[in-house]
Amino acid sequence: MDDNALLERVRAKLADLPEGQTHSDIASIVRQETAGVVSDVRMLDLLRRVREESVGAGILDRLLRGAGVSDVLVAAPDRVWVDRGEGLALTDVVFSGEEEVRSLAVRLAGRCGRRLDDAQPWADGHIPGGIAGRGVRVHAVLSPPSGTGTQISLRVLRPARRGLEDLERAGLFPAEVHAVLADIVRAQLSFIVAGGTGAGKTTLLAAMLSQVPEEQRILCIEDTPELEPEHPHVVKLVTRAANLEGAGAIGQQELVRQALRMRPDRIVVGEIRGGEVVDLLAALNTGHRGGAGTIHANRAGDVVARFEALGLIGGLDREALHSQLASAVQVVLVVQRSSGVRRLAEIGVIVGVPPRIVTAWSVEGGAGEGWPLLQDLLRG
Known part of the structure; x- marks a missing residue:
């Protein structure tokens, strides 16, 4: 079973768990879904990905944590850009496909208390201190009206307190x-x-x-x-x-x-x-x-x-x-x-x-x- 399919099944079971589940709960579900045949390295990677998808920005987390990063922009599953103060630069981050980008956009909008679906295909909100230890402004547009797939724009909000x-x-x-x-x-x-x-x-x-x-x-x-x-x-x-x-x-x-x-x-x-x-x-x-x-x-x-x-x-x-x-x-x-x-x-x-x-x-x-x-x- 590939990791994406495994993650989908783990997500489905996590949805039925009460709030406050621990790493051991998640690890137990992973072992059940893989019949116990999973290496420690793969287990740690799966736990990290599940955590990022639950409380972070998924595979965009490491970009948001980068030094000097002000913006992270998703233009396509294989076109993720970052601004470190010197203009936009293409990164090596790649989503598995449009469905994964859309799923992340919907989840981030939900964390802002915003609705994002076919009836309301854009959302604008703010996650206070919940990603990379900093506030993040979130904007997302689904397809349609976006003609090039789901668009995600994240702005890292660093407190302006320099003298x-x-x-x-x-x-x-x-x-x-x-x-x-x-x-x-x-x-x-x-x-x-x-x-x-x-x-x-x-x-x-x-x-x-x-x-x-x-x-x-x-x-x-x-x-x-x-x-x-x-x-x-x-x-x-x-x-x-x-x-x-x-x-x-x-x-x-x-x-x-x-x-x-x-x-x-x-x-x-x-x-x-x-x-x-x-x-x-x-x-x-x-x-x-x-x-x-x-x-x-x-x-x-x-x-x-x-x-x-x-x-x-x-x-x-x-x-x-x-x-x-x-x-x-x-x-x-x-x-x-x-x-x-x-x-x-x-x-x-x-x-x-x-x-x-x-x-x-x-x-x-x-x-x-x-x-x-x-x-x-x-x-x-």
């Missing part, structure tokens, strides 16, 4: 910029960290929040808990997806409203991606200085357009969005990743109505025309 000193040593920005970033927080300027996927937005945001005075209360609103600033008074509000009946969803927009009633000194949105932008801008315009968040935009010049698009989702027209944004946010920080290297590429100042972003500092040119404007803001 500005750590990021300076890592080369994200030079020493003279370190002082400017600390001053932005000290002056309670509201700022947005912009960049592409994996550029280091959350890492920089958490480092800057670590500079907030200890007597101030920070309210962090996130889809998945990643922000871990070194600060004694951080309150986290995390969104919740709908349950299997389609009820109970809690979005970022509602959490921003709740945060306003919790006596915040600083309101932070881990990733601004929808209608919550309206409530956030309103909060920043009504006395809650020093707020922050991240947004997907590859260049400083794209940030205003991105806010316009999100404002429309929240029912805020372009003109109203412009007036709110110009008075609510003062600074934009743009981070980029190129050839695996992350860096703070630009610091911009938002001015005027309609708002535009004037470069105060860039990695290529140093101080720009917006530098005096930034200095005025820092002086208060």
